[in-house]
Amino acid sequence: MSSFNSLIDGFASALTLSNLGFGLLGTFLGTLVGVLPGIGPALAIALLLPITYTVSPASALIMFAAIYYGAMYGGSTTSILLNTPGESGSVITALEGNKMARRGRAGAALATAAIGSFVAGTIATAILAFTAPSIADMAIKVGAADYVALMLVAFTTVSSLLGASQIRGFIALAVGLVLGLIGADLQSGLSRLTFGNQAAVEGIETVPVIVSIFALGEALYIASRFKELGWNIIPMKGKALMTRDDWKRSWKPWLRGTALGFPLGVIPAGGSEVPTFLSYSVEKKLSKNPEEFGHGAIEGVAGPEAANNANAAGALVPLLALGLPTSATAAVILVAFQTYQIQPGPTLFLTNGALIWTLIASLFIGNALLLILNLPLVKLWVQLLKIPRPYLFAGIVTFAMLGAYALNASTFDVQVAIAIGIVGFLFRRFGMPITPLILGLILGPNLELQFRRALQISAGDYGTLWASPLSKVLYAVLILALFTPVITKVMKKVRKDAHA
Amino acid sequence: MGSLFLLGLIVFWDTARTELPAFNLTVSPKVFPYAIAMGLMVLSAILAIQILRGDVATPEGLESGDPIVKSDYKTFALVLVSLLAFLLLIERAGFVIAASVTFFGVTVAFDNKKHLRAALFGTLFITFIYFSFTRFLNVPLPAGIFKDLL
Numbered sequence: 257m258s259s260f261n262s263l264i265d266g267f268a269s270a271l272t273l274s275n276l277g278f279g280l281l282g283t284f285l286g287t288l289v290g291v292l293p294g295i296g297p298a299l300a301i302a303l304l305l306p307i308t309y310t311v312s313p314a315s316a317l318i319m320f321a322a323i324y325y326g327a328m329y330g331g332s333t334t335s336i337l338l339n340t341p342g343e344s345g346s347v348i349t350a351l352e353g354n355k356m357a358r359r360g361r362a363g364a365a366l367a368t369a370a371i372g373s374f375v376a377g378t379i380a381t382a383i384l385a386f387t388a389p390s391i392a393d394m395a396i397k398v399g400a401a402d403y404v405a406l407m408l409v410a411f412t413t414v415s416s417l418l419g420a421s422q423i424r425g426f427i428a429l430a431v432g433l434v435l436g437l438i439g440a441d442l443q444s445g446l447s448r449l450t451f452g453n454q455a456a457v458e459g460i461e462t463v464p465v466i467v468s469i470f471a472l473g474e475a476l477y478i479a480s481r482f483k484e485l486g487w488n489i490i491p492m493k494g495k496a497l498m499t500r501d502d503w504k505r506s507w508k509p510w511l512r513g514t515a516l517g518f519p520l521g522v523i524p525a526g527g528s529e530v531p532t533f534l535s536y537s538v539e540k541k542l543s544k545n546p547e548e549f550g551h552g553a554i555e556g557v558a559g560p561e562a563a564n565n566a567n568a569a570g571a572l573v574p575l576l577a578l579g580l581p582t583s584a585t586a587a588v589i590l591v592a593f594q595t596y597q598i599q600p601g602p603t604l605f606l607t608n609g610a611l612i613w614t615l616i617a618s619l620f621i622g623n624a625l626l627l628i629l630n631l632p633l634v635k636l637w638v639q640l641l642k643i644p645r646p647y648l649f650a651g652i653v654t655f656a657m658l659g660a661y662a663l664n665a666s667t668f669d670v671q672v673a674i675a676i677g678i679v680g681f682l683f684r685r686f687g688m689p690i691t692p693l694i695l696g697l698i699l700g701p702n703l704e705l706q707f708r709r710a711l712q713i714s715a716g717d718y719g720t721l722w723a724s725p726l727s728k729v730l731y732a733v734l735i736l737a738l739f740t741p742v743i744t745k746v747m748k749k750v751r752k753d754a755h756a
Numbered sequence: 757m758g759s760l761f762l763l764g765l766i767v768f769w770d771t772a773r774t775e776l777p778a779f780n781l782t783v784s785p786k787v788f789p790y791a792i793a794m795g796l797m798v799l800s801a802i803l804a805i806q807i808l809r810g811d812v813a814t815p816e817g818l819e820s821g822d823p824i825v826k827s828d829y830k831t832f833a834l835v836l837v838s839l840l841a842f843l844l845l846i847e848r849a850g851f852v853i854a855a856s857v858t859f860f861g862v863t864v865a866f867d868n869k870k871h872l873r874a875a876l877f878g879t880l881f882i883t884f885i886y887f888s889f890t891r892f893l894n895v896p897l898p899a900g901i902f903k904d905l906l
Binding site for chain 2 (some may be wrong): 306310427430431433437472475646649651654658661670678681704
């Protein structure tokens with residue numbers, strides 16, 4: 257029962273005026289970045305990281321989590337009305353959702369997306385509240401060698417599941433690891449890859465890297481290719497409402513989407529892309545009218561939309577309990593924790609219990625706020641898409657430069673940001689996924705630390721790395737993930753079907 | 757021709773990248789840089805072989821098999837110049853000027869025809885951002901040449 261009591265306390269502190277205000281601001285910003293194509297939640301949170309200097313940890317983290325959830329809601333709006341996914345978890349929603357909108361059923365599509373997101377988000381947050389502490393309890397026994405195995409599994413799965421080619425995923429990861437190496441080595445104080453640059457000795461700041469790889473990379477990429485493309489918004493008639501039949505067809509996909517999305521967020525499967533793809537193919541198989549798929553089947557919107565929200569909640573489990581991010585957004589939230597000198601991990605519920613329960617309670621509140629923001633106000637959000645693209649990108653770019661500079665008031669960070677922006681452009685141009693790079697950059701130094709720690713304990717005996725039963729299991733999973741990319745095949749098939 | 761050029765670019769780009777960690781091999785503590793460098797070199801070699809076999813990269817947002825449009829490097833360069841302008845101006849002229857120049861530069865790059873409107877709007881927007889960050893969020897930004905004014 258103690259979890260339950262802590263949660264009640266959490267609600268009490270989440271409902272204070274300032275925390276509620278930051279939560280509302282977060283849901284608002286999250287929906288905003290979800291709606292606007294080209295900016296995702298990872299970027300939005302990264303841009304706002306400088307506020308961690310002046311705002312209390314609880315308020316900032318509530319806002320960041322609300323942005324994460326909010327983007328999942330907002331992304332569906334753009335997918336349905338524009339056929340341009342606002343973020344990667346909504347790619348699948350565009351398949352059926354946009355077809356529905358073209359047949360004049362935009363309202364129903366938006367409603368099933370928002371209500372499904374709410375149902376999934378609430379269920380998944382409840383599971384999070386009651387599983388994360390017990391996972392953390394178990395994780396206290398996890399040793400340094402097990403952490404090494406765990407991180408290697410995360411690297412492998414994220415690199416091989418994202419994007420079209422496994423090899424490109426691993427190259428992206430390696431580039432991230434190289435960036436993580438830059439600066440003075442934590443244990444020996446030795447400078448690595450600094451080339452005599454004093455500013456580089458302190459290491460590359462993760463914030464400018466994350467901001468610019470998303471924002472500048474995207475802006476440069478769009479500039480080089482798509483500037484001629486305008487947006488073609490499908491007008492929405494009537495209100496975002498569902499008929500009786502829509503409800504009947506939606507509730508099962510919502511629940512199945514939640515069941516798929518949550519566990520795939522907990523294990524490192526590389527974010528919301530895989531569960532939404534899986535949910536879509538499951539719904540297509542189970543549907544009584546599979547011929548409707550490809551022409552606007554409501555199940556194809558309900559399932560994936562529930563899956564991406566449940567996935568966001570699931571991703572918070574390893575983040576809070578193990579300190580292990582499984583998506584780009586979770587990685588940025590990890591950085592936010594670290595700027596407050598809080599290290600997420602097994603001891604987090606003991607050392608910062610009040611903070612975490614406030615955060616979890618605020619997720620429930622945020623979900624309810626998002627439902628209100630998204631259903632009646634959906635037409636307002638659509639207006640946002642009328643911002644001229646030059647202004648939109650100019651704003652994104654200026655904010656990215658501001659974020660890079662403001663953190664340390666240093667021009668070195670701006671130089672890094674521009675260089676990384678070019679890397680981000682090249683990654684997009686040559687089909688390399690971004691998330692493995694972020695993960696490599698953030699987890700690389702941690703991996704090295706745990707690796708050395710394990711070897712120090714064992715006095716240099718490498719056998720310690722696979723001595724424990726847990727690490728043996730993890731390495732088995734790793735090998736499996738490496739050689740049977742089943743899910744990638746499923747995803748490719750869905751993609752093909754969708755285009756056929 | 758296009759794909760040949762692309763190929764050369766990727767291979768060149770990979771070689772340039774792999775040089776970095778290789779340089780670090782002699783440096784201690786070297787286990788990690790060494791492992792990463794080895795990994796990168798092996799991976800680039802595999803990628804090079806894949807590309808030679810015809811598995812050309814697919815730009816993001818396209819499906820494999822879609823025709824690859826030639827990149828528009830004029831726009832690209834304009835955005836890049838706007839970024840460099842920020843770097844040069846931020847500490848010399850201050851945030852308001854640096855960011856306004858960047859904002860305007862990007863709107864020009866993205867083919868906005870109404871230059872005067874964009875410049876006006878951008879400057880107003882940036883000034884607003886400047887005040888909200890320095891006054892409300894307490895994030896200091898350089899005032900630059902307006903030091904006495906702001």
